[in-house]
Amino acid sequence: MSSLNEVQLTVSQLSSEELAAFRVWFAEFDAAAWDKQIEEDVAAGRLDVLAEKALKHLREGRCTDL
Template sequence: MSTLKEVELAISQLSPQELAAFRAWFAEFDAAAWGKQIEKDVAAGRLDALAEKALKHLREGRCTDL
């Protein structure tokens, strides 16, 4: 399977049980990929401004317990 269309076609032909297994696998795969990207962004300092803004709001008492 080398193209997105081929992947889509293969997925559309899965049985309900296979589709459920694929969903579970993809959820884990996607979460791991997202986690790796967040780690890269943190290491590169891309989230520093957001963290500083959140800490500023916390110091100013603008955060509340939910």
């Protein structure tokens, strides 16, 4: 499969059981990709501004426990 159209066609032809298994696999795949992106963003410092803002709010008492 070399294109999105081919993937879409293949997925559309899956049986109900295969589609359910694909959903589980894709959810795990997508979560792993998201985790990797977050780790890369943290390592590159792209989240530092947000972290500092959150810590500032915490110091100012602007955060509450749920």
